[in-house]
Amino acid sequence: MFINDLFSIFLLMEQSIIFISIACLLSLSVLFYKYRTGVVFRIGISIAIIAAYSGLTVDFFNYSHLFLGDLYEVFIIIAVILGIILVFICGLYLSKTIIKPINRLIYHSQQLADGNLVLDLEEWDKNDEIGKLYESFRKLVSNLGPSIQNITLSSNSMNHVIHELASDVEEINTSSEEISVITQQLSHGAKKQSEMIDNSLTQIDNLIELFETKLNDINGNATQIESIASQVNMLALNASIEAARAGEYGRGFAVVAENIRQLSANTKGTVDGVKNTTESLESSVSISIDNIKSSLTILATVSKNTANGSEEVSAATEEQTATTEEINARAQELGNVANQLEEFLSFFKI
Structure with missing residues (x-):
């Protein structure tokens, strides 16, 4: 038992x-x-x-x-x-x-x-779910740093282009003021009639040459602005691509890049308007010159045609001034966007 x-x-x-x-x-x-x-x-x-x-x-x-x-x-x-x-x-x-x-x-x-992209992330030798999560995070951080650097470089380049655009707009405004002064001189010379015909002819020839030079300058500046707008558009496209690669962190910047692209497209449209205006202006001035030369034998007709041509030139210069002011406003908007972008990128420590 x-x-x-x-x-x-x-x-x-x-x-x-x-x-x-x-x-x-x-x-x-x-x-x-x-x-x-x-x-x-x-x-x-x-x-x-x-x-x-x-x-x-x-x-x-x-x-x-x-x-x-x-x-x-x-x-x-x-x-x-x-x-x-x-x-x-x-x-x-x-x-x-x-x-x-x-x-x-x-x-x-x-x-x-906190914006610190300088992280020392060593490789994790585990192949479980935690290890895969850690490795994915490490790759995200390693890819995010170069992306932010590329965006920063693009932002600096865009800011430089915007400053050049503002400088070109200022030159166009100066040219418009000079054209306005020239048209006033044309109107004043036409009123002196026959006793100043010889002097007026010489002055008109000089002014025509200067006017054509200014028109060429305006066309050259407009072409340069169009090239800058295309470059800004390309930069905005590249920024959108980089933002898409950044995923959720780059969503806000993708909206900014799209706005920059739209502003660039508007700038290109404005430049096309400037070119059309200068071509119209050149055509108007050419007509005025032909009228002046054909009416030299009749002093009254010469004076009348010269005055009318001066008024057309004045209206064209006013239109061009309004166009350049709009371009300047767009350039300022692009500058504000670039400054906001730089302020956003300054948060990150690369």
């Missing part, structure tokens, strides 16, 4: 150890299911089958309680201590394989949110 009881005690001790181990390993298998899919989960299922096979039922616990008494309680305490040690070991493993890389990702994400 004593031998049978002793055998039952040892059997109960063995099954209790199996029960505690199964409980801990099942908890561990559920906890690691997403990170070690397959192996640990199958181990947990296998142990669960062993537990079912070992016959751990309510009747067994009642039976063991009747035969063991205090020894059963002591053994349960030992099994619980072993389970706590096992859970502690599992916690250390979790801390090393999951919590540590997650904390590292949180730290680098905070640095990135």
Whole structure:
């Protein structure tokens, strides 16, 4: 009888150890299911089958309680201590394989949110989900820095182009003022009639030459502005591409790049208007010159045609002045956009 009881005690001790181990390993298998899919989960299922096979039922616990008494309680305490040690070991493993890389990702994400792109991200040798997430974040940071640098260079180039555009607009305004002065001189010379015909002819020839020169200058400046607008459009397109590569971080900048592209297109349209205006102006002046030369024999007709031509030139110069003012306003808008872009990019530390 004593031998049978002793055998039952040892059997109960063995099954209790199996029960505690199964409980801990099942908890561990559920906890690691997403990170070690397959192996640990199958181990947990296998142990669960062993537990079912070992016959751990309510009747067994009642039976063991009747035969063991205090020894059963002591053994349960030992099994619980072993389970706590096992859970502690599992916690250390979790801390090393999951919590540590997650904390590292949180730290680098905070640095990135503060605009710091100079991050020392070493490669992670794990190939689990956490390792893949860390490696994706590392590639994102490594690609973001060069993208911001390219955008900064593009912004500086665009700002330089805008300054040149403003300078060209100022030259056009100066030319318009000179043309206005010339037309006033033409009108004044036409009123002197016959006694100043010879002097007026010489002066008109000189003014015609100067006027043609100014028209050529205006056409040259308009061509240059058109080229600058095309370059700005190309820069805006490149900026849109870089913003698209930046993903969510570059969404706001993509809107700015599109606005710059639209402003560039408007500038090109304005330049085309300037060219049309200068061509119309040149045609009007040419007609006025032909009328002046054909009417030299009639002093009154010469004076009248000269006055009319001066009025046409004055109207054309006023139209050109309005056009150049619009170009100047567009250039200022582009300058404001460039300044906002530089202010935005200054947030990042490259």
